[in-house]
Amino acid sequence: MKFSSIVLPLALGCAILALEHCKKAADPASLAPADQHLTLPPTYILQNLDQRLQAVIQSFQSNPESCVRLSEITRRSGTPYWSKALISQQGNMIQCLVPLKKGPDSLFRSFAAIRLDSSLHINSYHKNLLPRYRRLHSSPGAVQVNHALNALNSFGFGTSTYDLTGLDRLEMTAVRSLASTKAPTNRTQVLGGVLITTCYSWSTCQGDGMGNCVGETYYFEECVTDYKSFPDDPNISSAGDQGYEGSGTNYPPAGIGLATRSSAAMPPPKVTVTNLAAYLSCFNTAFPAKIIVYADQPTAGTTEPVSILGGIGHTWITIEQQLPGGELIRRSFGFYPQQKVNPFGNKAATASIGNDELRGFDVSWSATLTPDKLERMLQAVKAHPETYNLASYNCVNFVIDVAAAGGITLPRNRTSWIVGSGLNPGTFGEDLRQLPSSNGKKGTTLPNFGNCL
Incomplete structure (x- = not known):
């Protein structure tokens, strides 16, 4: 071409x-x-x-x-x-x-x-x-x-x-x-x-x-x-100065405006991992692997914590490993509440791990893992907190902590939303975008691969 x-x-x-x-x-x-x-x-x-x-x-x-x-x-x-x-x-x-x-x-x-x-x-x-x-x-x-x-x-x-x-x-x-x-x-x-x-x-x-x-x-x-x-019918300014001097944009406070109680809710996973040990059992901690961190932002490309269409978003992890015999192992997972939570009322629920294969994302970042880092991360996943809390421990906290267990530092920036504050996928996604070698193109998590127990 x-x-x-x-x-x-x-x-x-x-x-x-x-x-x-x-x-x-x-x-x-x-x-x-x-x-x-x-x-x-x-x-x-x-x-x-x-x-x-x-x-x-x-x-x-x-x-x-x-x-x-x-x-x-x-x-x-x-x-x-x-x-x-x-x-x-x-x-x-x-x-x-x-x-x-x-x-x-x-x-x-x-x-x-x-x-x-x-x-x-x-x-x-x-x-x-x-x-x-x-x-x-x-x-x-x-x-x-x-x-x-x-x-x-x-x-x-x-x-x-x-x-x-x-x-x-x-x-x-x-x-x-x-x-x-x-x-x-x-x-x-x-x-x-x-x-x-x-x-x-x-x-x-x-x-x-x-x-x-x-x-x-x-x-x-x-x-x-x-x-x-090229857009078929672009909005072209032939008048010159109209509407372009100065900042040109007025934004409502973060989390205000189009957000509603229903859009701000965090639902349980569509597919719950009922046996986490079996779900991760294919990985061999004697060999290196790769971690991919994803963010599905409420509004793609922004730090907004909530939107009508995007809800409050989500972050999750994929681990991939190519074993010496050529077998590929891939598992995607994230931290969820077992029941719906929202910042207006019940912010906490018993935690669960969800299967996040084939989920759409706005930004991703990856790193290689030595065998010892892989082992420490898998241990951190299995030892996840028993409670999901929108403000104090949500999917972003989980991802950052699992990465930290393997010696990987990810940004940890708290921001405010409608009626509270904490880590959120909007801000975290933009933090990921600033990391060297991050991928800013939208995509979908690849399907799980490899037969585990």
Whole structure:
């Protein structure tokens, strides 16, 4: 199959009107701990990131002034998803586009453009400000910023539709032209879309404050191959500024709005594992295995704890093992109440383990297990608490604790919902999405495999 290419020239330096030239501060404590927590990844994420990203983050850690600037951007535009950044390096210069997302947003709507050479330089770009980039004839322009967001959402969420909203008709035509005119005559087109190898290239230069480049210009490129379909009837803004300046979105408090008592209930499992020891007996703790952690979010891609269609969501685990003789063993399981519970009334019930094969998920993450880690995890599953409690011990607590038994650290962030607080699949799913090597594409858990007692 042949591919067409879209090239993204993103001239970052020319658009930076107040370029940050951050120097190492004498007092690293000048940055509030809360800002550090919001801006920079914890150690267990940092140590698994691309080494180029690690260098950028370590520079922020030693330059509090730059970290304060980044904190200002994240407070305005959302949490940085470092593991989903686009990265490039030329010589000693590292440049990255780090996507930013607020909890209620289901996709990335902004990003921080960061360059590290002899100092740190940072600027931010937002989907809602496309008309401003168009009106100011800035570089990058509306098409380039929108294209970068499509790249980041492809990386982070596996999006299959190219988002054209916010572009005017000329810009939309330019995007479509790039996606089609460079394709060979035997290009395969499916369902109004095309399989595209998209190369995200951008350039950066030192700005003089007047929109002019001074000094050398550098060019970078990242490529992604994915299927993209263009919407048949996109909502295109030809008026320009209407409805795009500022944040553009007003969100209700978490857990409020469309949630109802019925949607906030956690039901018992559809299939209960009645004999847990037998269910897990196929695994051989003398050999390695693989753990996959899943999150079915109430609203896909957001931290919302509850929704009408998605309920309160669920998290669960699959363990896979390939035995030396070639036999594949797979079991999926999660932590449930035996009776329905909800945050408005009865929050607790006797716990049970459910069979979660063939369940749909929004995000997943996996890791390999040594034999000793596998054994400790299986022991933790069998020794699960006897009580399920929405606030103090639910499916997320179970997954995190089972992983911890095997020496794997997963995020443990409590958030508030309608009438309480605790761990929840919405927030946990977004925490998983931020982990290196996570899979942001929707899917379905594979069926169990292997004959156990």
